[in-house]
Amino acid sequence: MQTLNKQTYPAGRRFDHLPEKIVQFGEGNFLRGFLDWMIQRMNEQELFLGRVVAIQPTPHGKVVPKLLAQDGLYTVALRGFANGEQVDRTEVVAAISRGINPYADWLEVLRLAENRQIEFVFSNTTEAGLSYFQEEYAANRAPLSFPGKLTAFLFHRFQATAGDPTAGLKIFPCELLENNGDLLKAIVMQLAKDWRLPDAFTEWLQSHNRFFNTLVDRIVIGYPKENSEEYEQRLGYRDELLTVGEPYHFFAIEGDETTAAALPFRQAGLNVFWGDVKPFRELKVRILNGAHTMMFAVAYLSGVDTVLQAMEDQQLRRFIQRGMEQEILPYIALEQAVKTNFARSVEERFLNPFNRHQLLDLALNAVTKYKLRVLPSLLDAVKTGTLPAVLCFSLAGLMLFYRGIQRDGQQLVGMREQQPYSIRDQEEVLQFFQNVWSACQGEKEQVQQLVRAVLGNESFWGENLLQIAGLEEKVGQYLRQMLHDGMRAALTRLLEGDGA
Ligand SMILES: NC(=O)c1ccc[n+]([C@@H]2O[C@H](COP(=O)([O-])OP(=O)(O)OC[C@H]3O[C@@H](n4cnc5c(N)ncnc54)[C@H](O)[C@@H]3O)[C@@H](O)[C@H]2O)c1
Numbered sequence: 001m002q003t004l005n006k007q008t009y010p011a012g013r014r015f016d017h018l019p020e021k022i023v024q025f026g027e028g029n030f031l032r033g034f035l036d037w038m039i040q041r042m043n044e045q046e047l048f049l050g051r052v053v054a055i056q057p058t059p060h061g062k063v064v065p066k067l068l069a070q071d072g073l074y075t076v077a078l079r080g081f082a083n084g085e086q087v088d089r090t091e092v093v094a095a096i097s098r099g100i101n102p103y104a105d106w107l108e109v110l111r112l113a114e115n116r117q118i119e120f121v122f123s124n125t126t127e128a129g130l131s132y133f134q135e136e137y138a139a140n141r142a143p144l145s146f147p148g149k150l151t152a153f154l155f156h157r158f159q160a161t162a163g164d165p166t167a168g169l170k171i172f173p174c175e176l177l178e179n180n181g182d183l184l185k186a187i188v189m190q191l192a193k194d195w196r197l198p199d200a201f202t203e204w205l206q207s208h209n210r211f212f213n214t215l216v217d218r219i220v221i222g223y224p225k226e227n228s229e230e231y232e233q234r235l236g237y238r239d240e241l242l243t244v245g246e247p248y249h250f251f252a253i254e255g256d257e258t259t260a261a262a263l264p265f266r267q268a269g270l271n272v273f274w275g276d277v278k279p280f281r282e283l284k285v286r287i288l289n290g291a292h293t294m295m296f297a298v299a300y301l302s303g304v305d306t307v308l309q310a311m312e313d314q315q316l317r318r319f320i321q322r323g324m325e326q327e328i329l330p331y332i333a334l335e336q337a338v339k340t341n342f343a344r345s346v347e348e349r350f351l352n353p354f355n356r357h358q359l360l361d362l363a364l365n366a367v368t369k370y371k372l373r374v375l376p377s378l379l380d381a382v383k384t385g386t387l388p389a390v391l392c393f394s395l396a397g398l399m400l401f402y403r404g405i406q407r408d409g410q411q412l413v414g415m416r417e418q419q420p421y422s423i424r425d426q427e428e429v430l431q432f433f434q435n436v437w438s439a440c441q442g443e444k445e446q447v448q449q450l451v452r453a454v455l456g457n458e459s460f461w462g463e464n465l466l467q468i469a470g471l472e473e474k475v476g477q478y479l480r481q482m483l484h485d486g487m488r489a490a491l492t493r494l495l496e497g498d499g500a
């Protein structure tokens, strides 16, 4: 079968003449299935007329070579329900002009920084990527972190344009972090200081570049490993970057009218909101992402593989619904109807029969995700004098999920029913769990010690969770039940009110 590229899909050449206007840090599934798809939508309607250059954020990325092999083309398959109607659409996206591996070709990135047609920067490098990392600056080599690369990119632009105010960029980080624009700006400013870059640069940065807070929403599952052949038959070509997602999409940007006019998403019929992001963020991150993180370990260790299977399993569905309705929703400061409607729509989205959203994909960097997406609800409940059972149970499940039996390169390997699975997280997190589990054979005191070590690890949670009265005992009890009786039996006890 032929591969998708401009030879096999000449229509992709239609956009070749468009200038590169966007630099995108990240080339992952989400940006391809969300932002780049939106740019394609705008280009098709001749509203934006610009293309995207995707920069690989980490040294071992596998996407850029595929992008180059396919001339930047890839397919987005959107399947599910929208306004009660079934949607099942595939579209070839030609919004990405090329990908650059900055570790191999930093000079090309710097050349791009000199290009005056570049107006926007978008990023999505996961929450782990949008963080401060102390590193050295060298003009001829790519910094390791994403903020480092952005700072070096901006500094080169400043130099190349002699600090021209009109060369400033509009920067939209899409990582799911609160005030992501403000955060990125603060990190860039810190790096400029660390690197002793001239004051004139920081002034230019402050006055002529803008960082916007955003919130993104679309479930993008990425490449359909399980049924890729089915897709190939349907498409008539092979596409290694095929990106599957749901039709629903929502993008909130804390920007003004002028910026909205420069990015005419709304005119292209896209569901984009310009204004205060905060209420959407809390609703979405706590309910949708929170439910994902709350369910992944418990559901996976109960023997199911996808979100849909978890939702179709009576017991797991009760667990998810109870967590959402009784332990997450009450602590979101919005009108009841708004919260319930959103939670209901999230359940429907989880039930999308076409989205085989793998629980193991949700598990990536789950410790940080628990901290950012679930822990705030747990802490709110604690403030009202309750220890929320489902959220505590899910924390115990997370600890069990991280029980690795061996290392396999960058991953830790766990076992489910004699089958190995990958535990993917930052090296220090994997190392930590490997150590604590190696000292635990399941004896009551050993389990309690492990729970103490995890809850007391401030670098995971940003605070010492041992200070929460009763948490250690409750999580310890759940973890022991999981270890001794199995996840299903522990879940039954929890749901029957006989847990801890
Ligand atoms: N997939 C979705 O449904 C979805 C929806 C909304 C938001 N998101 C957000 O998008 C992020 C990426 O999701 P995805 O589905 O595209 O995953 P992906 O694995 O396809 O892409 C991850 C991207 O992040 C980069 N990355 C990973 N770790 C990094 C690090 N430590 N430093 C710098 N870059 C790093 C990778 O190189 C890659 O570009 C998620 O963390 C999430 O916050 C995803």
Ligand SMILES: O=P(O)(O)OC[C@@H](O)[C@@H](O)[C@H](O)[C@H](O)CO
Binding pocket: 126, 216, 217, 218, 219, 220, 288, 289, 292, 293, 361, 362, 364
């Ligand atoms: O993409 P992650 O791995 O950060 O989180 C997993 C999911 O919760 C997430 O991708 C959601 O599906 C998405 O945020 C929906 O908009």
